[in-house]
Amino acid sequence: MDDVPGTDSIPTSGSDDVAVAISGLRKSYGALVAVDGIDLTLRRGTVLALLGPNGAGKTTTVEICEGFTTPDAGTVTVLGLDPRGDNDELRTRIGVMLQGGGAYPGARAAEMLHLCAAYSANPLEPDWLLDVLGLTAVASTPVRRLSGGQQQRLSLACAIVGRPELVFLDEPTAGLDAHARVVVWDLITALRADGVSVLLTTHMLDEAERLADDIVIIDAGRVVAAGTPEELTSRDARGLRISAAPGIAIADAAAAISAACDGAVVTGAETGPGEYVLTGPTTPAAIAALAQWCAACDVAITELRVDGISLQDVFLNLTGRKVRA
Numbered sequence: 001m002d003d004v005p006g007t008d009s010i011p012t013s014g015s016d017d018v019a020v021a022i023s024g025l026r027k028s029y030g031a032l033v034a035v036d037g038i039d040l041t042l043r044r045g046t047v048l049a050l051l052g053p054n055g056a057g058k059t060t061t062v063e064i065c066e067g068f069t070t071p072d073a074g075t076v077t078v079l080g081l082d083p084r085g086d087n088d089e090l091r092t093r094i095g096v097m098l099q100g101g102g103a104y105p106g107a108r109a110a111e112m113l114h115l116c117a118a119y120s121a122n123p124l125e126p127d128w129l130l131d132v133l134g135l136t137a138v139a140s141t142p143v144r145r146l147s148g149g150q151q152q153r154l155s156l157a158c159a160i161v162g163r164p165e166l167v168f169l170d171e172p173t174a175g176l177d178a179h180a181r182v183v184v185w186d187l188i189t190a191l192r193a194d195g196v197s198v199l200l201t202t203h204m205l206d207e208a209e210r211l212a213d214d215i216v217i218i219d220a221g222r223v224v225a226a227g228t229p230e231e232l233t234s235r236d237a238r239g240l241r242i243s244a245a246p247g248i249a250i251a252d253a254a255a256a257i258s259a260a261c262d263g264a265v266v267t268g269a270e271t272g273p274g275e276y277v278l279t280g281p282t283t284p285a286a287i288a289a290l291a292q293w294c295a296a297c298d299v300a301i302t303e304l305r306v307d308g309i310s311l312q313d314v315f316l317n318l319t320g321r322k323v324r325a
């Protein structure tokens, strides 16, 4: 994709190189603790992916940054400003893509985008954006008649048409087909290349791995891991993958390998029904210990591989496999 046209004028100056700084952030809804002491930093001109299972607190965190929700404790600065106290100034400098759109349902797609563009002193060309996002053919279709994926793309267009310095994208590719996902990924890459900072929430590990400079994994309102995609996946870069019956005591297998390998750190996870990964040593001693454990426990392995560890393995190891409410 071409660069976003005319983005030389995007202001990236500021007192520092931080777009979003969050420290000790907390938010509860009654007895439910949605955000439980989150710290994170989005560097200017980079993409940060906030990853987490359902209900982890991603949207709450982003809504606090956008000024829509008041935190109970902690500090948040966005482009050096207070999201609630300085909301009027921030509105002109940030772009927000909400889950579920936020457009006027009666307006036509192009009208909607032109309306969003009219709020900016120096907007992107709306018709160019419609074209890039594959929406030209539905430009005069009322928003309520657009498909879910078309509404999602229009929502993204509305978030970026005003040339924001910083854009919040809440699950930007949820519900999009494979072609549309790639278009959105290319657009996010082009925004980053033009100096725009992006805070992205996603469930899609491949999306985070592909787009993000930094990844923060949260679970139950807390940060459980943070780093570059490379840092997160090279922490335990290799492991043993096995296929066997679902539900075997993989933690016991991990303990057996650890005991045979001088107490090396070994973690076991079932990454899919009957599919397991044991992160840690892959030496002959580790494989022999695994085989001995299988023999002792009457576990039949149908496949054994020595493999690299993916972000999905790291994510499942950290957040478990239980489906969240």
Ligand SMILES: Nc1ncnc2c1ncn2[C@@H]1O[C@H](COP(=O)(O)OP(=O)(O)OP(=O)(O)O)[C@@H](O)[C@H]1O
Binding pocket: 029, 032, 033, 034, 052, 053, 054, 055, 056, 057, 058, 059, 060, 061
């Ligand atoms: N306005 C609210 N009132 C009560 N509970 C809320 C409210 N908003 C969020 N929650 C709860 O706070 C927790 C965190 O929700 P949040 O939407 O931030 O999670 P998420 O990580 O974005 O989840 P998902 O991936 O499913 O969108 C959830 O248990 C949710 O039910």
